[in-house]
Amino acid sequence: MGTTPSHRRLRSGGLAALKTLLDLPEETRAGWEIVLFEQRRSVGGVWLPDPPGAPTGPPELPETPLYPLLHVNTPHPTMTYPNFTFPPGTALFPGWAALQQYHEDFAVHYNLTPYIRLNHTVVSANWHSHPPEGDWHVEVHTHLGGAEDEYVLRRTFDHLIVANGHNHFPCVPAWNGTEEWLANTPLGRPQREILHSIYYREPQKYAGQNVVIVGAGASGRDIALQVSPLARVAYQSISDDKDTTPGARVIRKPRISHFTPDAIVFADGTTLSDIDTVLLGTGYENRVPFLSAPHASTLHTDPAPTVNSSTARALTNNLHYIFPLHKHIFSLAPELPPTALAFVGLPVLIANCPSDNAQGMLIAHALANASLLPPREDMLAELLAREDSLRGRGYDPYLIGHRLLDGDTEAQDYQDALVEFLKKRGVLPDDGKKYVEPWRRTARPASMLLARAWKRVEALGEQSRWLEGVQTEDEWADLMARMADWQREWEEEHGEAAVALDFHVE
Template sequence: MSKRAREYLVSLEEVVSVPQARIPWQALWDGYSDDHAGQTVLSHAVPVESQPSKSIAIVGAGSGGLAILKTILDLPAEVREGWEVVVYDQRLDVGGLWLADPPGPPPQPPVLPESPVYPLLHTNTPHPTMTYPNFTYPPYTPLFPSHEYVQKYHADYAAHYGLLPHIHLRHSVTAAKWIGDAESGKWDIEVHELNPKHPRAEPVRVLKRSFDHLVVANGHNHYPHVPQWNGTEGWLAHTPAGRPQRELQHSIYYRRPEKYRGRTVIIVGAGASGRDAALQVGKVAHVVRSIRLVASGAHLTFSQVYQSLTPGTEPTPGAIVVPKPRISHFTDTSVVFEDGTALADVDAVILGTGYEFRIPFLSAPHSSVLAVDPATALNSTTAPTLVSNLRYVFPLYRHIFSLARGLPPTALAFVGLPVLVANCPSDIAQSLLVAHALANASVLPSRDEMRADLVARERALRAEGLDPYYVGHRLVSPSETDHDYQDDLVEYLKRVGALPRDGRKFVEAWRRHGRGEARLLGRGWERAVALGLERVWLEGVETEEEWAKLLYRLADWQRAYEEEHGTPVEQFISYE
């Protein structure tokens, strides 16, 4: 075993046993006093003599924020000379959604958790396919790791590349206003410095800064989408005598299955969190799954969606999961489904119904940059400003640059909006385009060309039976996969001379293979673990090339087993 592997195994024992242990700023917080909380409003101006040649604010220190920060810092020193790059994140550490909530009782509605992470959360794709280019997970990392490993990976990335000095943790951006027009201007940004011990209390101080560019990289798994049904209040108010209080909650509040032991539970949703909840709660409760369609279009039917998800959502033997149609409404006594059937003994409904694209600091009352209207009739050709219908932020060029008429395209960029992607490599591909455009705006096509490109892509989705304003940022088009999207972004930069032409695709063949064979690899990994072969498979695997070879070998091993033994029994836990 290599020295790096030994050191990592020792450090990992500490991290996994105490998930919050890796807090490099803990000593500062332990000495923090509450005496000054909320007493100062500070206008934080940069002295004239030290004004940067370009100032960039990045919101979020998760996968996307780290990607764009690293990519900007990778620009040649002479290009970014005099630049100021600042990252604000309201969390205690980097890692975004992978950083679990601080210890203590979980919040209850309407207060939102800081993270949707639950203790049993693992990845649902092998980690080598999820990595930043040329930065692997450490040796002996399980192929489908728990969230602690993923958060530590992001923290290691930030430390390794010297990103931490640019990151201001426990700093929440509350307002960002564009002061200018379609040609030039500045961002006036308000930031609340939070009390690290009591982040929901009044801010320690309020910072007001001016920036040339704003990059939004704060993710899209924070504001839960909660469907509205008639009768929920009456149903919640009429809990039968002798039964626990009825519950209707989004999966962002889900933590452990033991809470539902012996209860009858409906899981609403066909996404990753819904599958996880169905499997985990299914071990201790009677579970009924209500499947909600995850895409629109006549070519998708209920049975197709159901069958494609069933293999990954089978519970362990003894658990009962009964597929049901969508919920129609509630009565005081029952949950009624669209086929007219009803269940009268339901104790809890867990909503694995996804999240909404909300960016409060860009929206009213804090800003007028982004209008939020779920029922909007506007589209990318008629929207005067940026609009979110809660599924889709538009008009954006390639899910990145704002095409709103009131500000220059490079004034506002988004990193990390695409859904159903491997975030780290996708975020790097997007960040390459953003970084080079910030250095030289002429890298981008004209505003008219970018808007025409957007309209053409929306038209292509419609031709495939998909509504772009429903699909949103989900890269589900058969004609443009998530890997194609990343390759296109990088290839464009090569065509315009921003990157050298090297004849290679951005997304390596082994990443495509690993993502495409994720279920097969999952079954193989579960079998390897069950046979006690986990360390055997991981022995000597350190480099990116070695991880890639492991994926091919494991897929071949499992495929041969399944061909010999017939149809596989789907036992692999589907992780988020």
């Protein structure tokens, strides 16, 4: 595969991957056709709200899990693409609308929109091998408005970059007895419900109800904070190693064991018989439908596979972990050339925009010159070593999946390693600096402290004073450092519990 092909077609996913492809020198991508198919009406991913009038209840899956009270859970400067800040005056922990606008602004600023096809759903992508290479046969359905605007598009591409996100396919635990419990609503009470957080929108719906909130992740904690003040009684069902949500008015319960027609039975044998609604903050399954059966055969989806990264002949997905992949990006399945298929955004517990950008840079340069990547056997050996390292630390890599651990350290080191690899290969200048700036490494672990600080700033009405004149990355970094020091000094005297948060921060 040459570095300057006469014609190369790329189906790109994600704004970061698109930008990094377009950042390549024009002579490198001469003859390339690059297109990004976006299923929704605009960019922004989960930050783009439901379309007007769209159903948000079962059995249909909503387009987004976004709820109106959603705020970011880390300071926005730590979430940005490099060298592209939020507008001056943006609250340090803004609501969802600022995030959606940020992604739209990014696409416009870097002139990405001519390459984006909105309202285009990729239905299937099948690899056709004709050695030494091959191509993707991709089927796309358009939905531009009226029935006359709907049609099927079939295209071939040399490379496929997948960036379809994490938060679309709910993980719903299978408990015995749920149907009987749901069918046995007591007289005079609201119809019983078991609802995943993807359908959650307004806490007012649960006013006066008895509610069980399952989970202690970001969604479970947000729901606990929002619903518990309005509910008659709110319980939070969590595992023994988790804490209930700070600031939420909840009663702790262990994991749910099963349901009877009259009650919810918990792992410790206790029961609750007066519950109206069970809200599930139980996360999402990692699915890529257009690569999987019945639409395609590239990605074998099996919740309990009998293969692992060293034995899999096809790319495999156990709903937690897609394997084997190099650096969470390139397929190492023997049936595909390593640069035929790449993923952007699989890592979890990481700042997505800077991480996606680092991944995009590696992808762009590898597509321009596949010889940049190590031999497949070396990449596989590196993957197996990482999995062994996780086992040595007490983790099952096939359950941990693409989560990056050790607080924020592994996430930052991961991004640095991607860019450092390109510097060592000579395709990026070695400026002697890490990709992740020191201020990002400092600010993300301080998210809780900064959230308490910002809450106090809002209570004092001092937002304008703090935000005045702050525009550049360095100025945002300085603001966060000053605010963290200000809050630490205050908490030394008053204690951190004096500031209550009404949204969850990770």
